[in-house]
Amino acid sequence: MIQLDNVSYEYEKGGGVSNVNFALGDDEYAFLIGPTGSGKTTLLRLAYMELLPQVGKVIINKFDSSKIKSKKIPFLRRKIGMVFQNYNLLNDRNLFENIALPLHVMGYQKDEILDKVSESLEEIGLSSKSEHYPNELSGGEQQRACVARALVKDPDIILADEPTGNLDPVTSFELIKLLEEINREGTSILMASHNYNLIKGRGHRIIEIQNGIIRKS
């Protein structure tokens, strides 16, 4: 599913990742843990090819970072659902429109969009708030909406970058469970977090990164 071979990326002002090797299989749920600034976000950005490795390569399904043309990257991203700490919902459109956006991008018909968005809203328990704008929702609801937006396009994998960073412990725990449910239905998940207590004991693989180097995979 995801394979990183000897991947290195260094920012101009320092930081990044160095010689990273790991693979994430189909249907796998893994946590990427490490302190702030350890390189977790860089690894995820490399995975959805916002950054391309300076050394090594990233392979996601049939997309290979060493060969990919920039016009093909959008098609890779349609196979990846992304969840961010700061939600990245668009404040100028309501919940339904936010979740429907990836489907418009992918060229779905109006009826299909209606069905799929309604289904996603139901799955995350926000059907009654489809007309609400992001600033009318709680942090937890916004993050669930973010998950729905990632999920609605039936991705092969979900990359979550500190999705619990702005949530209270109870809501964070609920989000982890929601992602576990999604994983049980066949979607691979790679979730970055610096909160070890939140993820320990859940029986998932843990990849540990420090100073840009994978310490445990």
Next chain:
Amino acid sequence: MDKLVFLLSEGLKNLWRHKLTAFTSIFSIFLTLTVAGSLIIVSQNTDRIIEYLRDKYKIEVFFKQNISNDRIEEIVQEFQKINGVRSTTIITKLDAKKIFKSQFGEDILDIVGYNPFPASCVINLVKRQKEKINIRPIVNKLRKFSEVDEVNYQGRLINRIETAYQSFVKVMVALLSIVIIVSIFIISNTVRLTVYAKKELIKSFELIGATRLFVKAPFIIEGIFHGLIGALLASLFLTGLLEIASSFILSIIGVKISYSFLSLFGFLGGISILISSIGSSRAISQFIK
């Protein structure tokens, strides 16, 4: 098809979603196009004013006595071949006698016992010519005919008008060029600021897998709407202003200002659509990786 409808509706909805940005952009386009449109109307009507004035130019050629009417007709046919001559009107001795009677109410024969008026010809000059009309060479050619006794014309006045017109045309071309360049600069910068305010939106579109064209399209469509609305407002404003002012201008300079809402809107709309769409496209390209 649904994708196209979505992109069009996104462009339209963005006008409402980003009301303040849209207002700022449309207002600056409106102001810029109003200035450009005013200059275009003035330059279009300058031709009408100069044509009106040139219509008044005339050269009067008086023939020597005892030249037959047939010979005068032959000479006048030669006059018409001179470059710059638009039309000629022959005034025979008999015509001159009639004109005198109509103007003074008396028959010249009763006063002096014979008809002293010479035959003459009134020459009108071309009206539609971009270049300056130079009257001196025409007069010189007329004088070369041995049958011509005297040539009367308002040389100094015509020369002044023609020189002023040529200077005005040059100033207008320069001014219009400057205004259009400034318009392009203002509109494209307004569009750039509009796009810059939405760089987060562009980023979101990219992350969910939108192609470059899909990211660009709503912004370009929105830019076109801004341009169209700005051009429509400027055209309505200028047309309304001219509707009120045209009778006043007619009474002052004797020329009816011509303007057409459709051609004005077509021209201004064309300019603003072109600048807005190119400006939007270039501005977004800076934010798309």
